[in-house]
Structure formats: C-alpha cells, structure tokens
Amino acid sequence: MSQLLENKITQTISPNTVPLKRRRNERSHQAILTAAVELLQEKGYREICIEAIASRAGVGKQTIYRWWSSKAAVIMEAYSARAIQNIPTPDTGSVKQDLCQILSQLFAVLTTTTTGEAIAGLIAELQMDASLASSFRKQFIECRTEATRTILERGIARGELRPDSNLELVIDTIYGPIWYRLLLKHGTLDDPFAEELVNFIILGIQA
Amino acid sequence: MSQLLENKITQTISPNTVPLKRRRNERSHQAILTAAVELLQEKGYREICIEAIASRAGVGKQTIYRWWSSKAAVIMEAYSARAIQNIPTPDTGSVKQDLCQILSQLFAVLTTTTTGEAIAGLIAELQMDASLASSFRKQFIECRTEATRTILERGIARGELRPDSNLELVIDTIYGPIWYRLLLKHGTLDDPFAEELVNFIILGIQA
Amino acid sequence: MSQLLENKITQTISPNTVPLKRRRNERSHQAILTAAVELLQEKGYREICIEAIASRAGVGKQTIYRWWSSKAAVIMEAYSARAIQNIPTPDTGSVKQDLCQILSQLFAVLTTTTTGEAIAGLIAELQMDASLASSFRKQFIECRTEATRTILERGIARGELRPDSNLELVIDTIYGPIWYRLLLKHGTLDDPFAEELVNFIILGIQA
Amino acid sequence: MSQLLENKITQTISPNTVPLKRRRNERSHQAILTAAVELLQEKGYREICIEAIASRAGVGKQTIYRWWSSKAAVIMEAYSARAIQNIPTPDTGSVKQDLCQILSQLFAVLTTTTTGEAIAGLIAELQMDASLASSFRKQFIECRTEATRTILERGIARGELRPDSNLELVIDTIYGPIWYRLLLKHGTLDDPFAEELVNFIILGIQA
DNA sequence: CACTAAGCGAGACGGTACGTCACGTCTTAGG
C-alpha cells in the first residue's frame, strides 16, 4: 500500500538520476548507498568489497553491478548523496576571513579518519577510469572551486584584490597544498595552517 | 658473465635495503625489481599482482614475501632503484630560473604515462601503511623538498628573497598544486604552468 | 495473416494441454516450443536455460513459468508436439520383420545427435520429478510398448509365438538394451544390431 | 610427525592415480571424496554443488577444480573409490544361479535411494563428456560385464550353454532391461524379476 | 461496444552457484 508513496518520495529525493524508464527499486538503491557509507566508516575503503555492501544492504550483487560500474562509483555516489559538501560561500567582507572559514570547514571533514582514506582510495581508482575522474571532480572539487572563485571575485570587485590574477592558478595554489598534505601526511591540516596558507596566497594577489 | 658487475652495481645503488646477514640471492632480487618495472609499464599499477611479478621474474612467490612486505614495497624499491630522482640542484643565480628548471624536469617524469599512475597507486596504498608512507616521502618527496629548500635559501642569502618566509609552507605551495594536478588531471603539467606557478609563488616571497 | 491457421493447427495437435478458460496466447506458446527445439539442436539439452528460450521466443520468462513447471516440461512438450512418435505398427505377417522394422525406425530417430542427448537429459531430470517421469513414459515409451505388444500378440494369435510368454518382460528385454546402448554408447544402434537382437529374443518366445 | 606415515598410507591406498610429481595433499583428496558421498546421501545428486563439497570437506574450491574436471568426475571417483563394485564372480555350478546371485547383489545397491539417482545424474552428464563416459563404463559397467562373461563362458565350457552365442548381445540383454527399469521406473528391480529375466535369457542360449 | 481483468513483453529483484584470480602460507626437492 505504501508503494506509491515510496516511489513518490524517491522521485522527490533524487529526481535527477534517472531516464525514468528503468523502474529502479529505490529502496535497494538507498540501502546500497547506506550500506556503503556504514562499511566505509567501519572498515575503511580498502577493506570494503561489493559482496559486503550487497549483503549488508540485503541486495543481490547483480543489483549493484546493474547500476554502478565499480566499487568506487558506488562509494562516490554514496558520499555525494550524503552531500559532504553543500558548500556555503561565506561573505564576511574579508577575503582572508572567507577563505579561512571555508578551509576550516573542509579540514573538519577531511580529518575525519575514514574520509581521508576514502578520498585517497577514490583518487587512486580515478587514475584508471576517466568517467569516474570526471564525476569526482564534479562532486568533490568543483563545488569548492566555485565557492572559492566567488569569494575571490567579490574581493576583486571590492578592490581588495588585484583584478588581473589567474584565478585558476590561485585556486590550485590554495587546494593543492591541502590535498597534498592529506595524502602525504607530512603536515597538519588545522586552522593555523589554513591561516598561514591564506595569508601567503593573499600576498600574491592583494591589490 | 656480467653478473659480478651487476651485483656490484646493485649493492651500490641500494645498499640500504638488506639486513645483509641472510644470504640473499641477488640475481633473484634484481629479476624481481626488473619484472616489477616491466609489468608496471605494460599493465599499470593496478593490474600488477605478486604472482605475475614472481612468474615473470622466474622466482618463487615466497622469495618476494621474504624480502618485501607488499606489492607497493617492491614497486617502490624498483622505482627508487631505477632512480627517478637524482635531483640535480640547479644554480643559475635566479631563484625563478632554478625553480622552473627543477619543475620542468619533474614534469617530464610525471607525464610519462605509467609513472603518474604508479605514483597514484602508491599514494593510495601508503594511506594504510605508515612505514610505506615514510619511505615514499623519503624517496620521492624529500629529495625535491631539499633541493628546493637549497634554492630558496640561496635566494635568501643573495637577498633575492625575504628572509622571514616559512619555507615549509612555500615548498608545499609549490609542490601541492603539482601533485594535485597530477592526480586530479584538471590541469596541465607543462612549462608554462611551471613558470606561472613559480612567478606567483615568488610574488609572496620576494624581498 | 497465417495466424488463424496457425492457431487451429496447434489446437488440433495438442488440445489436451490447456484448461482453456485462461486466454492463452497461442503465438507465444508455439514460439516457445519452437525456440526450445531450435536451442536443443544448437546447444544441447544441458546448455539450454529458460532465459534463453524466453529471449529467443521473444517472450517474457513469466509466460513460460505460467504454463510449464520446468525446462524439462517445456522440452518434453516441444518434442512430443513435434511428434517423434506416431508409431506405425507394421504388419508384415512375420513378428521378426515387424520388430526389425519398428526398431529400425526408432534407431533412425535416436541416432540424430541432439535427440539422444535430449532424451538423456530428460531421463536424468525425471529421476526427480515423478509427474515428469509419468508423462515421459506416456509420450516416449508407451507408444512403442503398445505397438510392440500388438505385434507380439498378433504373433501369438498366428501361433508363431508361445502363448505363455511374459510380454512385459519380453518388451523390456527388447527396449532395455536399446536405451542402454543409447545412453552408455558402448555399442551401435544399427540394423544388424536390430536383427540380432530380435533373433535372440525370438529364440526365447517362439512356439 | 605423522606426515610421512600419511603419505605412505596414501600412496598405498591409491598408487595408481598419479604421475607422482603432483605432490597432492592426500588428506584433502580423501576429505573431498568423503564429503561428496555424504552429500550425495543427504541431498541427492542434483542438489550437490561444488561449493558445498568444498566447504564440507574444509577445502578450497580451487583444490577441487585442480584435480577434477566437473562435479560428475568427483562423484564418480567417490563412488568407485568406495568400491560399489568389487564384483564377486559366483561359481555355483549353475549359470542360472550364478546370474541370479550377481543380479540380486546389484539390485541391492541400485535400489538404495541415492545411488539410483546418482547413477542417473552421471549418465546424463556422461552424454556430454566422452572421457567421463569412458570412465563410467570402466568403473560401473565393465566389471559386471566381465563377471557375467566369465559365468557364461564357464557355462559354455560345462556344455550347459550353446557355444555359438553372441555374448556381447546376451550381456546387453541382461543389463539393458535393468538400467532401463532403474531409470524409467516402470518396473521393479527385485529377485523375482532377476529370476524371470535370467530364465528368459537362458531360453535363448541353453544348449 | 466498452470495460476490465487476464495475459503479455520486459526486465529488475534477492539469491545461489559458477569458474577464476590472487592472496599469503606451507611443503617439497634440488643446489
């Protein structure tokens, strides 16, 4: 009886995912994503296997293979569905403060144990799967890139920043060191680092 | 025939790898490293398995497990033995030119197809193996860090650069964007990028 | 266009199969049987699966499950619909010649490659399904048993054969060796064998 | 400590099976055969799967695939190792009594529930695997054929039977009806049947 | 004659088993 309702809800929750001819079972879909996230937290990226996801989700393996191309694809959807990032774009009036705030929030996520590990696993896999790479960028990178660009452009508009900066480069110079430290673990990801980094970058772009 | 020579060279190149009391068969040792490199080039990091290395090297699996802790450890030794990095430390008199030169050389290595992929695989694995992480940093990161620090310190000594810069941070800001682009493939790693990057960094540290 | 005709023929050939109140699609019915026979010839009994029959027939799996209890049931109907056996009962005046003739015709069918294999597959399956066993006997065995019994009884009536023979036993002694050789392949099924066999049997029952 | 002993015993038990280079683990070998027989008795031929045999035997699936080509091959070895047939060749002085005795013993085995079913399964599979067929004949058929031929030849030697009979044919006429009834279940396999059958056959071959 | 329940094609679903791969350990024979 609750079936119509179930489908309706699903449609509402993720209306974008489907050509809609597939008649996909949304209960299974969600169960798989949930199971993936749980296992990620319990065992870490490398220990997860599709069989475990399937059995935890109460789902046949085929149902996973039908809709995703790999473990990494499942986990990416799981993460992005759970929306690690609905990046707020702070607007304090100071580029420095805006950036520190956005980085501070990012560090909070990344230093959660399993997240860093999961990101590293995804990154490794994305080396070999171009379509995975592109969705990773879309879901994990671009949102921040855009938020950061907005902050910088507001800074330029306010006359706080030089208008001729190469924003692509600036943004890479902000996030590069962060991912670098996340993966290589040769330095901390904490608020002092955020501030130092932002200060240094601003040296190069301030008006 | 050339075996004595071969052994000598090997010992010299990586004298640190072996406790040296156990009577290790150097022919096997080399065969394993060679096989690993070949397979890396033919199939890529993810496709390699220890059984393949063993069989290609004409070696028992046990011989690999006896001397290395994991696939990643073999591959790291294979790469470092083949010395990706004997980093020269250029000294042109200009920090900018020195840095551009060192980065240019790095890009040449990294854009070799299999190398980038292998690095990504190693990075993924070192998330889960602290000792691996530490040798990776030693062999792939520190040599460049040191070369770069030397260049920067020479710049400071010459009065070209501000003496109060946080060099750790500066170096992360140079290499961070590079590894970031290597792994995420959202931007190129070429000489114009090197120059732009170096220019931007120098803005923040010049005297 | 030829559909009405097609339906009529079908109805006539196997009028017994359907409760007839349910509105069964005769086109599908025939397509399934045809697909089954084709697959049987192309791939052999063991390689056939219901999904393949359904897809070859352009039919939903459910349609097969609705009307048959198992793969074996489909195949039995397919075979019997195609009427391997409309056994003629020869009457040459000589028991020996009658029997030789009937066996000769049987051998012709059995030595068709796929038929023997199909029979063996059915036999294996009917070990586990009593109702299947009973229809197999009805469709593949009894027709011959009866024809043979008729021949033997005519021989008795003519005084050619002893009247006190156990005809059940005699018939088993005729057909047993045939199925035995079909399944075990340790001897041929050809006309000389038919004659030898008939001769030998007759030794035990002639007047 | 008991390992040498274990190997020795094994060698003694089945010295014929191996080119002897394989260094096969005899404990596993036996465990697999035992598990197969147990499962056969508990669940029947069709319900058995290789995974179940492996897990019951405490053995990896690969170990089964390494040494046998199929489920049927395992089961055949299991059965023949357990020697369904060390056919004694009775010698009572009367062909009729000898044959009745040998058949009576055979019926006892065949009417054991699982055995008949297993035989039927093997027979079905042997339609598609010539090498399996040949070992089936060797292990299940020839031993009886030979015993029976011996009995018949003794009868001929004693002058009890006609010397010009086609013994192949006679033997098929004895065993054919038996396998036929085993598989088709249209008649009993009991001592009265044995006697009737033997009596009928003898009619055709007595001196 | 339209309505409506059925049968239909399609194919997703939870499962089981397949046969293969590679893991890391263990055993054997030979140098």
Added chain:
DNA sequence: CCTAAGACGTGACGTACCGTCTCGCTTAGTG
C-alpha cells in the same frame, strides 16, 4: 638454508540463471 615450484585454504571477483515480482501495454470475453 635458500630457492623455484606450486598446492593449499581463503575470499572476492564478475557472470549466469534461477524463480518471483512489478510495470505498462495489449487483447479478448462479459456485462
């Protein structure tokens, strides 16, 4: 005692079919 070889128990892979279960659509018999 190290080695090449490779069997072993383990566990995951990705695939094939199973038999069941919706989904809309088509269609045939009844009301």
